[in-house]
Amino acid sequence: xxxxxxxxxxxxxxxxxxxxxxxxxxxxxxxxxxxxxxxxxxxxxxxxxxxxxxxxxxxxxxxxxxxxxxxxxxxxxxxxxxxxxxxxxxxxxxxxxxxxxxxxxxxxxxxxxxxxxxxxxxxxxxxxxxxxxxxxxxxxxxxxxxxxxxxxxxxxxxxxxxxxxxxxxxxxxxxxxxxxxxxxxxxxxxxxxxxxxxxxxxxxxxxxxxxxxxxxxxxxxxxxxxxxxxxxxxxxxxxxxxxxxxxxxxxxxxxxxxxxxxxxxxxxxxxxxxxxxxxxxxxxxxxxxxxxxxxxxxxxxxxxxxxxxxxxxxxxxxxxxxxxxxxxxxxxxxxxxxxxxxxxxxxxxxxxxxxxxxxxxxxxxxxxxxxxxxxxxxxxxxxxxxxxxxxxxxxxxxxxxxxxxxxxxxxxxxxxxxxxxxxxxxxxxxxxxxxxxxxxxxxxxxxxxxxxxxxxxxxxxxxxxxxxxxxxxxxxxxxxxxxxxxxxxxxxxxxxxxxxxxxxxxxxxxxxxxxxxxxxxxxxxxxxxxxxxxxxxxxxxxxxxxxxxxxxxxxxxxxxxxxxxxxxxxxxxxxxxxxxxxxxxxxxxxxxxxxxxxxxxxxxxxxxxxxxxxxxxxxxxxxxxxxxxxxxxxxxxxxxxxxxxxxxxxxxxxxxxxxxxxxxxxxxxxxxxxxxxxxxxxxxxxxxxxxxxxxxxxxxxxxxxxxxxxxxxxx
Numbered sequence: 001x002x003x004x005x006x007x008x009x010x011x012x013x014x015x016x017x018x019x020x021x022x023x024x025x026x027x028x029x030x031x032x033x034x035x036x037x038x039x040x041x042x043x044x045x046x047x048x049x050x051x052x053x054x055x056x057x058x059x060x061x062x063x064x065x066x067x068x069x070x071x072x073x074x075x076x077x078x079x080x081x082x083x084x085x086x087x088x089x090x091x092x093x094x095x096x097x098x099x100x101x102x103x104x105x106x107x108x109x110x111x112x113x114x115x116x117x118x119x120x121x122x123x124x125x126x127x128x129x130x131x132x133x134x135x136x137x138x139x140x141x142x143x144x145x146x147x148x149x150x151x152x153x154x155x156x157x158x159x160x161x162x163x164x165x166x167x168x169x170x171x172x173x174x175x176x177x178x179x180x181x182x183x184x185x186x187x188x189x190x191x192x193x194x195x196x197x198x199x200x201x202x203x204x205x206x207x208x209x210x211x212x213x214x215x216x217x218x219x220x221x222x223x224x225x226x227x228x229x230x231x232x233x234x235x236x237x238x239x240x241x242x243x244x245x246x247x248x249x250x251x252x253x254x255x256x257x258x259x260x261x262x263x264x265x266x267x268x269x270x271x272x273x274x275x276x277x278x279x280x281x282x283x284x285x286x287x288x289x290x291x292x293x294x295x296x297x298x299x300x301x302x303x304x305x306x307x308x309x310x311x312x313x314x315x316x317x318x319x320x321x322x323x324x325x326x327x328x329x330x331x332x333x334x335x336x337x338x339x340x341x342x343x344x345x346x347x348x349x350x351x352x353x354x355x356x357x358x359x360x361x362x363x364x365x366x367x368x369x370x371x372x373x374x375x376x377x378x379x380x381x382x383x384x385x386x387x388x389x390x391x392x393x394x395x396x397x398x399x400x401x402x403x404x405x406x407x408x409x410x411x412x413x414x415x416x417x418x419x420x421x422x423x424x425x426x427x428x429x430x431x432x433x434x435x436x437x438x439x440x441x442x443x444x445x446x447x448x449x450x451x452x453x454x455x456x457x458x459x460x461x462x463x464x465x466x467x468x469x470x471x472x473x474x475x476x477x478x479x480x481x482x483x484x485x486x487x488x489x490x491x492x493x494x495x496x497x498x499x500x501x502x503x504x505x506x507x508x509x510x511x512x513x514x515x516x517x518x519x520x521x522x523x524x525x526x527x528x529x530x531x532x533x534x535x536x537x538x539x540x541x542x543x544x545x546x547x548x549x550x551x552x553x554x555x556x557x558x559x560x561x562x563x564x565x566x567x568x569x570x571x572x573x574x575x576x577x578x579x580x581x582x583x584x585x586x587x588x589x590x591x592x593x594x595x596x597x598x599x600x601x602x603x604x605x606x607x608x609x610x611x612x613x614x615x616x617x618x619x620x621x622x623x624x625x626x627x628x629x630x631x632x633x634x635x636x637x638x639x640x641x642x643x644x645x646x647x648x649x650x651x652x653x654x655x656x657x658x659x660x661x662x663x664x665x666x667x668x669x670x671x672x673x674x675x676x677x678x679x680x681x682x683x684x685x686x687x688x689x690x691x692x693x694x695x696x697x698x699x700x701x702x703x704x705x706x707x708x709x710x711x712x713x714x715x
Contacts, residue, residue: 045284047287048286048287053293056262062170063284065162066158068157068161071161079157079161084119092119094117121160122144123140123147126163127139162174166196166200167204180196183248190232191223194223195219195222198219216244216245258296260336260345261330263342264345265478269287272479273479285482290480295332295590296332299590302586309578310582313578315574317337317567318565318586319347319564321457323461323462325468325557327493327495350456351457353449353451353553355413355448355449355521356551359464360435361446363416364501364505368501368502374403374612375403375695376404379414379415380393381414383417391416404512434500435473436475437459439455460551461561462475463553465560467510470503471499472497473499477495509532510603522580524585530602532555533555534552535579542571548576549576550564550580552580558594558599561587617645618691618698637677640676640689650691651669654676656685656686657685658683667692687706687708688704689703
């Protein structure tokens with residue numbers, strides 16, 4: 001035993017001598033090996049909604065930096081007591097601790113105690129690997145001494161407490177405080193601080209989430225050491241050791257409902273703010289996003305429900321995006337029903353839009369042209385265009401002509417293609433580019449959304465926003481504002497609007513798209529707010545009646561969005577067994593979950609635009625009477641009378657019939673009676689009335705044929 005003691009004392013003296021030599025070398029070497037950049041820590045970035053609620057954190061190391069002044073003194077004391085009792089006295093290396101460790105190692109015949117100071121631990125964690133070599137230990141000492149020369153004790157302790165690992169993915173005292181106790185570090189009690197101080201030595205072993213009893217034993221050891229070193233008196237130590245370990249575990253939940261949104265935030269940070277994914281994950285940014293958390297979560301739950309998909313298509317995919325109509329901020333987005341982080345994001349995948357493209361490629365450009373009105377008549381015939389292109393209506397029926405309003409409402413193909421041919425493809429392409437849609441197609445098929453590459457759901461939502469907001473386009477965004485670690489704003493969404501179409505055109509489009517939802521192809525499902533939109537369906541040619549892509553794009557007075565439904569790759573085995581009614585119903589179901597302040601029962605007409613009255617409903621008249629009377633405009637006249645719902649836009653054409661001939665003799669405006677003057681009672685003439693739509697210049701169905709009846713009287 002005496003021999004071991006002698007050897008131990010000699011070792012201690014030798015170590016002290018060696019340490020002094022090294023220290024003087026350090027003084028000569030100066031700033032060697034200390035690099036301030038290595039002391040910069042990876043910190044957690046927070047995603048915050050506009051109400052200030054943190055809903056997700058992005059990190060490689062979950063760490064939130066705090067100032068030493070935010071850390072209670074009793075928490076600092078706990079770490080110093082258990083890790084480095086002479087922290088405030090030594091210059092980076094504690095020679096006495098090293099000597100004591102050597103001595104105890106010799107007595108035990110093995111390495112049982114370390115002699116590293118807090119500064120050495122900081123040096124090791126910040127600058128070095130974990131390999132156990134003499135060279136690494138030498139570097140550790142060199143760096144520790146230089147750290148002490150460059151930084152104050154408070155700065156060193158702050159860096160240490162912010163850097164060390166506490167288990168379960170928590171780096172730094174603040175993340176640990178929130179992880180284990182769900183509170184800010186400034187609120188930690190003495191025994192809670194002692195528990196955290198005991199973790200860095202072996203986080204997985206001493207974690208209260210792993211072994212509560214062992215964690216308490218380690219905490220009590222720290223409290224005992226704090227008493228021995230004068231931080232606590234005996235009564236305090238006994239009282240605190242008597243307390244049970246109470247953990248309020250705050251899990252950092254990865255809510256899969258947010259996955260698409262988070263990925264698109266990262267993409268936008270790279271594209272608009274030149275921040276790589278690694279910079280975002282390690283830079284401690286605060287990113288304010290326009291997400292509506294409730295709609296994001298509700299829409300995620302809805303797209304998971306099989307009832308919104310055709311029978312047999314429970315494995316089909318969908319993409320959904322919803323924007324704030326006023327700002328263009330993305331309220332909710334999903335790139336698939338089973339979206340995988342950094343996987344295929346269907347919000348950015350180009351698909352065939354079908355008839356949902358007609359308002360953008362045909363009707364809006366035609367209205368802007370100035371030669372067309374919502375009630376202009378379009379040719380509805382089976383026509384062949386150049387290169388054998390013959391567009392067909394879905395039901396293979398053709399009326400000869402119909403209004404733009406009717407064509408839009410019922411999504412009729414032939415008149416849409418005819419209209420594109422009339423206004424010219426160049427006019428359509430020019431307008432589409434203003435919508436933010438650049439496509440290579442130059443054929444008439446683009447009228448029906450038959451595109452070479454297609455468009456994405458996000459592009460469709462941004463384009464439809466033009467109709468929702470008076471003809472102006474704004475670039476959608478996922479990042480409203482972004483702040484760096486110091487709280488300085490380094491970027492903000494630019495919400496500059498560009499005019500695409502006139503306010504008048506946008507209003508006419510809104511009224512027609514409302515009709516699609518109320519009376520046309522967009523009727524499926526129910527909605528409790530004003531809604532305008534367009535359906536789109538593309539057929540899969542290899543299977544009769546099969547659908548490849550199904551769409552609904554639309555907007556309310558406050559939001560605008562798009563839903564796509566289909567398969568990533570359509571085949572004879574995997575195709576939709578239903579059309580656009582399914583995404584339409586899904587869209588409406590999500591819209592119904594909007595908060596009350598975002599639900600409005602009607603669109604507000606902008607100032608200075610003309611209202612689009614509902615289409616004229618030409619009456620069927622079957623009650624015309626013709627009465628012979630004395631007087632009128634001649635010796636005898638015929639008084640015609642009929643009744644029909646009042647509409648100032650409906651005129652009445654009076655026809656006189658004689659044998660097989662029919663002659664228009666008058667047009668009545670604002671009245672439902674007429675006198676035929678200078679009647680010859682021997683002519684055997686008959687009369688009929690035909691309603692006439694003054695907006696479309698079309699006649700309705702003929703009335704009953706009225707024979708002249710004799711009525712004694714004078715007029």
